Amino acid sequence: MSKSYLESHPDENGYFGKYGGAFIPPPLVEPFAEITKEYQKLKNDPEFIAELKYVRKHYQGRPTPISYAKNLTNHCGGAKIFLKREDLNHSGAHKLNHCMAEVILAKKLGKTKVIAETGAGQHGVALATAAAYFGLECEIHMGEVDIKKEHPNVVRMKILGANVIPATHGLKTLKEAVDSAFESYVPQADTALFCIGSVVGPHPFPMMVRDFQSVVGFESKEQFLEMEDKLPDAVIACVGGGSNAMGIFSGFIDDEDVALIGVEPMGRGVNLGEHAASLTYGEEGVMHGFNSKMLKDADGEPAPVYSIGSGIDYPSVGPEHAYLNEIGRSKVGLCTDEEAVDAFYKLSQLEGIIPALESAHAVAYAMKLAREIGPDKTILVNLSGRGDKDIDFVVENHPIPNAKF
Known part of the structure; x- marks a missing residue:
C-alpha cells in the first residue's frame, strides 16, 4: 500500500522536492536536531496525542x-x-492549533521560555495564550509598523503576560520581526524554543506546523x-x-x-x-x-x-x-x-x-x-x-x- 502524501512529504532532510531544508548557523544545528528528534517521537506518542485532543476539545x-x-x-x-x-x-484564529502543540513540545524539551515573531499579532496572541496556559515565559517580536497597525492584538499579548519587543529596522514589518526573533533566540537556545508561526523556517517547522494545522x-x-x-x-x-x-x-x-x-x-x-x-x-x-x-x-x-x-x-x-x-x-x-x-x-x-x-x-x-x-x-x-x-x-x-x- 502506497503512503499518503502527508506520510511521504517532506523527505528526512525536510525537503519538498528542491524546497525546504535547514540553512542555519552552527550554534543552532544541535538545538534544531533535538527539536526534530523530539517531534518525531512525540507525534506518535499516545500521551501527547491525548493531551492535544483534550486541549483542542475542552480549551480551544x-x-x-x-x-x-x-x-x-x-x-x-x-x-x-x-x-x-x-x-x-x-x-x-487558526494559530492556536500549532501554538498549543509547540508549547507542549517546549515543555517536553525542558524549556522555560518560548520566543516567536508575529505580523498581524494572531500568532503572538496564540503563543502568549498557550504560554499562559502551560506556565512558560513568552517573548514576542513584532514590527514597529505592525505594532501601531494591530494595536488591539498588542494589548492582548501584554495582558496575557508576553514581553512584546518591537523590530525597528528595515520596513519594520514581518520579515524584520523574524530577523529580530532569530537574533534573540540564538543565545537562548538552551532554555527557549523558537515557536515559528507558519509553515516556514528551517526543518522541522514547515512539516511540524503543517501537521499541527x-x-x-x-x-x-x-x-x-x-x-x-x-x-x-x-x-x-x-x-x-x-x-x-x-x-x-x-x-x-x-x-x-x-x-x-x-x-x-x-x-x-x-x-x-x-x-x-x-x-x-x-x-x-x-x-x-x-x-x-x-x-x-x-x-x-x-x-x-x-x-x-x-x-x-x-x-x-x-x-x-x-x-x-x-x-x-x-x-x-x-x-x-x-x-x-x-x-x-x-x-x-x-x-x-x-x-x-x-x-x-x-x-x-x-x-x-x-x-x-x-x-x-x-x-x-x-x-x-x-x-x-x-x-x-x-x-x-x-x-x-x-x-x-
Whole structure:
C-alpha cells in the first residue's frame, strides 16, 4: 500500500522536492536536531496525542464549524460558498492549533521560555495564550509598523503576560520581526524554543506546523461530506507564510478533483514593494533558514513587500506551497487591498461575520471564482481569523459603506 502524501512529504532532510531544508548557523544545528528528534517521537506518542485532543476539545473549542454563506452566495451568484470558521477557534484564529502543540513540545524539551515573531499579532496572541496556559515565559517580536497597525492584538499579548519587543529596522514589518526573533533566540537556545508561526523556517517547522494545522483540513473534509454529501470543488485560503492554507489543504491533498487555491496579496500594484506575491513573482532563494520562492531586489536580497494584511506581507512562502504549485497540485489566486477591503465589508454586512484582513483575501477570491464556475459548484474558504484586530485600521482608512449590498 502506497503512503499518503502527508506520510511521504517532506523527505528526512525536510525537503519538498528542491524546497525546504535547514540553512542555519552552527550554534543552532544541535538545538534544531533535538527539536526534530523530539517531534518525531512525540507525534506518535499516545500521551501527547491525548493531551492535544483534550486541549483542542475542552480549551480551544474544536471542532470549529463550517458555515454556509447563503447571503454572500446569493449576492455573488454562482457557486455555493462555505466558510471553515477558524475565527471561532479560541484566541480568534487558526494559530492556536500549532501554538498549543509547540508549547507542549517546549515543555517536553525542558524549556522555560518560548520566543516567536508575529505580523498581524494572531500568532503572538496564540503563543502568549498557550504560554499562559502551560506556565512558560513568552517573548514576542513584532514590527514597529505592525505594532501601531494591530494595536488591539498588542494589548492582548501584554495582558496575557508576553514581553512584546518591537523590530525597528528595515520596513519594520514581518520579515524584520523574524530577523529580530532569530537574533534573540540564538543565545537562548538552551532554555527557549523558537515557536515559528507558519509553515516556514528551517526543518522541522514547515512539516511540524503543517501537521499541527492539519486538524483544520481533516475536520473540514468530514464536515463538508456530512453537509453536502460530496467534497468541495475548490478549497481556498490566503497565503503569506501559508500555515492556514496548508492546514486546510492537508485534508484534501490526496483528492485530486478538489482544486487547492492559495490567494496571495497583490497589495496596491505589480511593482516590487507594492505587493507580497512570492509564488507569482518570486524566484528560488534561501531566507530565514529555508529554500523556497522568494521576492528579491536587484542585489538578490529579500525585496521590500507590502500588504494591507500584516500577517501575509512576507517576501517568501512556505516551501511546501512552492512545491505544490510547481508540481501543479495547487494554484495561485491574487487579491488586491481594494478587493480585500470590499470582501471585509461584504462578509460583515451580509453574513454578520467580521473577517481578519488576511482571511478577507481568500473571501474576495472566492467571490470572484463563484461567479465564474456556476451554481452547481461548491467552494470552501478557510476563514482563518476574525477581524477584531483590524476594525480600527480599516474604518480609519476605508469608510464604512452606508448601505447593505
